[in-house]
Amino acid sequence: MEVIREELVAIKELYNDARRTEITANTSDINIEDLINQEDVVVTLSHQGYVKYQPLSDYEAQRRGGKGKSAARIKEEDFIDRLLVANTHDTILCFSSRGRLYWMKVYQLPEASRGARGRPIVNLLPLEPNERITAILPVREYEEGRHIFMATASGTVKKTALTEFSRPRSAGIIAVNLNEGDELIGVDLTDGTNEVMLFSALGKVVRFPESQVRSMGRTATGVRGINLNGDDRVISLIIPRGDGEILTVTENGYGKRTAVEEYPTKSRATQGVISIKVSERNGKVVGAVQVAPTDQIMMITDAGTLVRTRVSEVSVVGRNTQGVTLIRTTEDEHVVGLQRVAEPEEDDNILEGESLEGEEGSEEDTALNAPEDEDAADEAEDDDNNV
Template sequence: MRALIKRLLEILGDESLLLGVIKDEMIAIRDKFGDARRTEITEEAPDIEMEDLIAREDVVVTMSHQGYIKRLPVNTYRSQRRGGRGVTGMATREEDFVEHLFVTNTHDTILFFTNRGKVYSLKGYEIPEAQRQARGTAIVNLIDVEPGEAVTALMPVVKFADDVYVVMATRQGTAKKTELTAFAAIRRTGIIGISLAPDDELIAVKMVGEDDEILLVTRNGMSIRFGQDDVRAMGRTAAGVRGIELDPGDIVVGMDIARDNADVLVITNNGFGKRTSVSEYRPQRRGGKGLKACKLTDKTGHIAGVKLVREENQLMLMTMAGYVIRFQISDVPRMGRYAQGVKAMALEEGDQVISIARVSSKIAEDLED
C-alpha cells in the first residue's frame, strides 16, 4: 500500500509523468472500446418542409364575394336529390355571398386570378380550415391584393407541366392563352397574368391541352366553341384576342373545355338547369357571334354558369344566401340547346344561384353518406 501511495504522489508531483499516464490510459481505452462514430455533428439541423407534415386529402374550398375564404372536408355536404333546398354552406353578412366553390387537394397549388388580371398563389393547406357555417379568413390576410382588386377566378394546379396552357376569358369576350409554367413561381405581391382594357375584367381561367376546345357562354344565352389552337400562345402581359362577338349589353359569364362524350350543363340564376350534348355545339372560328345555348325567359332568368359534365359526375350549387345543394348529374335531363331546362334548385324569394362546381366521380364517391 505504501508503495502505491508513493507511486501516486510521484505522479501528482511530476506534470510530465502525469500526462504520460493519462496518455497511456487513453490509448488503452481507445484500443478496447474504439469504433466508428455513430452520430454526426452539424452546424444546423436540416429544415423540415411544412408540406411533408400535411396529409393529402380532398377538400372543398369556398370564397365569398367580399373575399372570405375557407376549406372544408368534402364529406361536409351530404348528397341530395335535384330540386332540394340544400344546407347552409356558410354564415354570410349583409351584402356578402358565396361566389367561388371548387374541389381540390391540400397539396395542390391554388392560383388566384383577379378582375384586374393579376395572379397570386397559395397551397391548399395554406387556406385555413373552418366549420361549415363559419365565414372564413379574409383573403387579404393570405395574399397581397390591392385596394379595389377582387379575386374572380381560382384554379387548382396539381403539376406545372410544360405542355399545358392556361386560357383566360374576359367579360367583354377576349380570350388569351399562356403557358402554365409562367405561373409556377409567383411572389406574394402577385404577377401580371393579362393586360385588360379599362372597361374589361377577367372572369374565367382553364387549363388546356393540345387538342382541347374552348366553350364560352354569355349571360344572354349565347355560346361559341373553338379550338385552343385558334388562340396563339402569348406572354403574361399580353392582352389576348377576341373570343366571341357580343351583342350590346351582353357579357361572358362562363368558360369550360368542350370535350367529346360530355354534356354542356347550364344553370340559370333562378335555379333552372339542363344538359345538352357537346356535339350540338359545333366548332366555329373564334370571334363570331356563336350559337344559342339556352332559351331564357323571365322565369328562368339569365345564365349563371356553365360546366362540361359526364353522367357519373355530381354538381354543387351555391346561392347568394349561402345555401348549397349537391346532386347527381344524371338527375338533370338532357335537352336541346333551345330548351329552357328544369328546376334544379328550389330558391327562397330573392335568392339566386351564383356559383356552380362539378364534382368528379372519384370525389363523388367520397361525398356519399
C-alpha cells in the same frame, strides 16, 4: 458545500483536457420545404373564401353506394366551391377577378380537420378590396407544352405558357391585362390540343379549337374569343374533357342538360350558336358547367338561398330550348350562381330539403323539378348559324 467542492476538484484533475468542440458560423441555408413531409392532401376552398387542407388518408375508400364524408362542416350559407388533390410540395396558382396571379405552396395553407372551416384566403394573399379568387390550379412542375387559358367577361381569351408563371413573387403578378370594367371569369390548364367553350348571359355559346389562340406573354391583353351583342357578357369558360353534358341555369331558376356533342365546333371571334333559349320567362344565363349524371350541383339566389340537387334529376334536352324549372324563385328573387359540388355531403338527406347543418329545410331550400313544358321542351328549328 466543502464536500461538493472537493469532489468537483477531483473530477477536474481526473478528466481535465483541451476542448475538442469547435463552434463555427453556419453558412448553409436551411430550406423550409426540405423539412416538410411530402404527402397527398385534399385542398378545399369554400364559396365564401375559406381555404384549408387535410390528409388524403382522412378519406377512406368506400364501396359503391357509401354515404361518403363531408370535407368540411361549414356554415349553412357556405359550401365547398373547389376541391382538388395535391402534394404538400405542389404550388397552388391563385387567379383573381382582377387578372392577377398569386402563388402559395400547399404546405403554406392551414391544415385543419374535417370539422374546421379553415382560414379566409384573403388573410393569406395580398388581395385588394373587392378582389376575389376566381380559380385555383395545382402545379407540380412547370412543364413545357402546357398552357394557362383565361377568359374575361368581355369575351377576351388569352393563352400563356405555364413556364411564364414559374417565378413566384410575394405581391403577385399580372396574368392578363384587363380593360376598365372587365374581369377574369375563368382559368384552366390546357395542353395545346383542347377545345374551348365560352357561354354568354344571353344564351350564346362559341366552341373553337384551342389552337386558334396563339400563346402570348404575360402582359398581353389577349384576343377576341366571342363577339357579344349589347350588354351581353361571358359567364362561363369550359374546357370540355371527355363525354358528358353541359348543364345550364338561368336567373329565374330554369335549367337543362345538353350533350357536349350537340355544341358544334366553329371559329373564335364569332357570335356562336344558341346554348339555351332565353326569354322574360326564364331570364339570363347565370352559369354553365360540364357534368356527369352522378354529379350534384348547387344553385345560389340573391336572397341567400342554397339549393342542391342531383344532376340526374335535370332533363336532357337540345340546345334550342328553355329548360325546366329547377327552383321556384319569388318575384324579386333570382339565381345568381351555379357550381358543380365538389364532394357529396355526409348525409344524402340534404338532397331532400335538409339544410347543410342537417336541420329540416323549408320548401325554398328544396330543388323543385317540374315536368318540362311542351312549349319549352320541343326542339325549335335550329336557325342559329354562325355569324
